[in-house]
Amino acid sequence: xxxxxxxxxxxxxxxxxxxxxxAPSLNGLARTLNSMDATARATPPPPSSHTRxxxxxxxxxxxxxxxxxxxxxxxxxxxxxxxxDTPGLIxxxxxxxxxxxxxxxxxxxxxxxxxxxxxxxxxxWSWPEGDEDLxxxxxxxxxxxxxxxxxxxxxxxxxxxxxxxLAAQLVRGSRARIGVDRESSPGALDRFQELGAxxxxxxxxVDAYYLMPAxxxxxxxxxxRSDRARVLSTxxxxxxxxxxxxxxxxxxxxxxxLAEAPDRVFHVGTFSKTLCPGLRVGWLVPPRSxxxxxxxxxQSADQQAASLPQxxxxxxxxxxxxxxxxxxxREFYGRRAARMERALRKHLPGxxxxxxxxxxxxxxxxxxxxxxxxFLAAAIEHGVAFDPGSxxxxxxxxNPFALRLCFSSVACDEDLDEGVRRLARCWAEVA
Ligand SMILES: Cc1ncc(COP(=O)(O)O)c(C=O)c1O
Numbered sequence: 001x002x003x004x005x006x007x008x009x010x011x012x013x014x015x016x017x018x019x020x021x022x023a024p025s026l027n028g029l030a031r032t033l034n035s036m037d038a039t040a041r042a043t044p045p046p047p048s049s050h051t052r053x054x055x056x057x058x059x060x061x062x063x064x065x066x067x068x069x070x071x072x073x074x075x076x077x078x079x080x081x082x083x084x085d086t087p088g089l090i091x092x093x094x095x096x097x098x099x100x101x102x103x104x105x106x107x108x109x110x111x112x113x114x115x116x117x118x119x120x121x122x123x124x125w126s127w128p129e130g131d132e133d134l135x136x137x138x139x140x141x142x143x144x145x146x147x148x149x150x151x152x153x154x155x156x157x158x159x160x161x162x163x164x165x166l167a168a169q170l171v172r173g174s175r176a177r178i179g180v181d182r183e184s185s186p187g188a189l190d191r192f193q194e195l196g197a198x199x200x201x202x203x204x205x206v207d208a209y210y211l212m213p214a215x216x217x218x219x220x221x222x223x224x225r226s227d228r229a230r231v232l233s234t235x236x237x238x239x240x241x242x243x244x245x246x247x248x249x250x251x252x253x254x255x256x257x258l259a260e261a262p263d264r265v266f267h268v269g270t271f272s273k274t275l276c277p278g279l280r281v282g283w284l285v286p287p288r289s290x291x292x293x294x295x296x297x298x299q300s301a302d303q304q305a306a307s308l309p310q311x312x313x314x315x316x317x318x319x320x321x322x323x324x325x326x327x328x329x330r331e332f333y334g335r336r337a338a339r340m341e342r343a344l345r346k347h348l349p350g351x352x353x354x355x356x357x358x359x360x361x362x363x364x365x366x367x368x369x370x371x372x373x374x375f376l377a378a379a380i381e382h383g384v385a386f387d388p389g390s391x392x393x394x395x396x397x398x399n400p401f402a403l404r405l406c407f408s409s410v411a412c413d414e415d416l417d418e419g420v421r422r423l424a425r426c427w428a429e430v431a
Contacts, residue, residue, distance in 0.1 A: 076388060079376055083385035090419035092386045095217065095273075095360055096409040098336075101329060102276045106320060107312060114311035122311035128299040130156025130283075131310040137317050138269065138283050145252075147259040147267070147285075155284045155294055156305045159277070160243050160270035163284035164188045164210070166297050167239045167266035168195055170290050171208040178239075179206035183363065183392040183402075185217045185241065199394040208237040214245035214254050218392050218404040219363045220337075220356020222248065232257065237264045237287075246274050246326050248358035249334035263287050271313065273360070274326060279309040333360065333408060336416065340407040343420035348427060360408035363389075368431040369401040378430045384422040 083089055114122045129135065135154040142149040157163040168178065168191060177198045180189065184201070188210055192199050200206050209231055213223035223231075231238065238257055245253040258267040262285075270282035282305075286294040298304075340362055341355055350367035372388045379385060389402030405423075410416045 076373075076376070076391065079373070079380060080385075083380050086380060086383065088383055089380065090384045090410055090415050090422065092361075092384065092403075092405040092407070092410070092419055092423075094387070094409060095404075095406055097273060097276065097360070098332065098408055099411075101332065103316075103320070103325075107276075107316060110312045110315040110319065114308065114315050117311070117315070120311055120314070122308050124307065126304050126307045126310075128155070128295050128304045130154070130305055131307075131314050134281075134310050134314045134317070135283075137314075142256065142258065142267070142285065145259065146255040148262065149258070149285055153285050153288065153291070155286070155291075155298055156310060157282045157284050157298065158302055158305045159272060159280045160241060160268050160282035161187050161191070162298075162301065162305075163266075163268040163270075163282050164239060164241060165191050165195070166284055166294055166301070167268065167286065168192055168197060168210075169297055170266065170286060170294060171197075171237050171239065176207040177203075177205065179203060179209045180394055181211065181216060181219075183216075183218055183389070184210065184394065185212070185243075186391045188239075188241065189392075189394055201394045204234070206236065208239065209234075210239040210241065211257075212241045212244065213257055214242055215248050215356075215358035217244060217359060218361055218387070219354065220244075220359040220361060221354070222254070222357045228257070232260055235264070237266065239266045239268060241268045243268070243270050243273055244359040245269070247330060247333055247360070249330055249337065250357065251330070252326075258285060263289070274322075274329060275313075275316075279313060281305060281309050281313055330358075333358070336407040336413075337362065339413055339416055340405065340420065343417050344405075347420050347424035361387075361404045361406040363402060363404055365389075365400050365402045366427070366431065369399055370431050372398045372401065375426070375430055379423060379426045382422045382426040384419045384426070386423070 080093065083091060083093065114120065129152070132151065134156060136151040138154045138156075139149040139151045155163075155166075157166065164185075164187070168176070168188075171178070175196060175198075177200050178192050179200050182201050189199055192210070211223065211231065213228060215222060238261070240257045242253070242256060245256070248254065256265075256267060258265045264287055265285075266287070267285040268282065270277075271279055272282065284294060284298075337356055341353070344351055344353065344362070344364065348364075348366070351364045352367070353362050353364040356362055372390055376386065376388055387404040387406070388398075389400075389404065390396045390398045392402075392404065407416055410419060
């Protein structure tokens with residue numbers, strides 16, 4: 001679906017009428033759609049090779065394909081904010097870790113020690129490549145997985161997102177054709193398009209690939225042996241986003257593509273999924289021949305990843321057993337995934353999904369195709385939220401209708417069951 005200035009109020013008129021007829025509680029839905037409309041009118045889409053005009057007004061019955069506007073996440077911003085402001089809402093959106101798994105008191109202790117440590121200044125600026133000990137730790141983790149990485153190969157970044165962005169700039173200038181999975185990470189898709197790259201799904205005629213071989217987002221899949229061999233055999237650069245690699249339910253993270261082709265793999269990692277996204281610490285291992293250029297880009301972007309979070313992390317990793325933490329997290333999220341699978345089979349038996357191999361979410365393709373924005377707004381009225389499938393597609397296609405359901409960040413198992421029951425009730429009304 002798409003919000004274009006040209007469509008004006010027309011687009012939502014039929015929804016408002018239906019909303020008013022359906023139930024008093026749907027008045028909120030009409031208000032939400034109204035605010036989405038207003039935001040869309042205020043935010044014209046950036047120029048993009050994928051942008052094409054919308055043909056028909058939105059309605060709850062008619063599913064439509066639409067282009068990705070380059071700001072996939074922004075498109076649903078009013079609904080996301082509304083969901084966040086809805087008391088009692090159960091959110092399956094966002095790709096967030098379980099809040100109960102944030103090691104608050106340990107990070108607090110590391111924070112205090114980091115500030116008090118005279119040999120490790122946490123408050124001044126530092127070098128653009130980042131903290132030495134932290135880089136050594138990251139390199140060590142990658143060596144354990146079979147990649148020959150030295151401390152100085154690692155650049156600490158402001159989250160994986162910045163690492164992906166730097167890699168995309170290095171891949172082949174701004175006009176690269178970047179091959180992605182049919183569904184991929186929205187932040188990366190948006191960034192590629194903002195940089196002027198063409199994002200291509202299912203096409204081998206590309207300059208580079210962006211992949212999540214260990215555990216993909218949103219499907220939670222591992223790249224098959226044959227696809228792995230095929231991609232490597234193309235000899236093209238690969239941006240390997242390993243954000244979820246440590247959260248594969250079967251065990252330790254697999255051998256990265258970096259181990260096979262260090263001369264053309266841009267390896268990306270982050271602490272956002274295994275520790276907390278608020279620290280904003282990730283990393284990039286670019287090919288050695290491009291390290292100087294990567295550092296130059298990094299420095300001109302933000303000088304360095306923030307010193308204080310790096311100092312906190314460095315202390316935390318020195319004093320905690322991170323391997324043990326990962327074992328616990330894999331079990332925790334694996335159990336959550338299994339629980340959501342059971343709830344979906346029970347309450348929404350017509351919804352198709354493949355059990356994920358890891359990560360935070362289940363990608364589901366229901367058995368009907370209602371209008372995506374309408375269904376999301378209706379779900380929020382029922383007290384549950386999810387990530388709409390079109391966000392994950394390079395061209396913003398809404399068909400086949402799909403949802404990403406994150407089991408990771410709900411407060412407890414009972415909320416997970418209740419959230420699926422609410423989705424089922426909403427589905428029965430809307431689909
Ligand atoms: C696959 C993937 N890569 C990168 C990111 C962003 O990570 P960070 O918070 O480190 O920027 C996310 C999550 O938001 C993600 O799902």
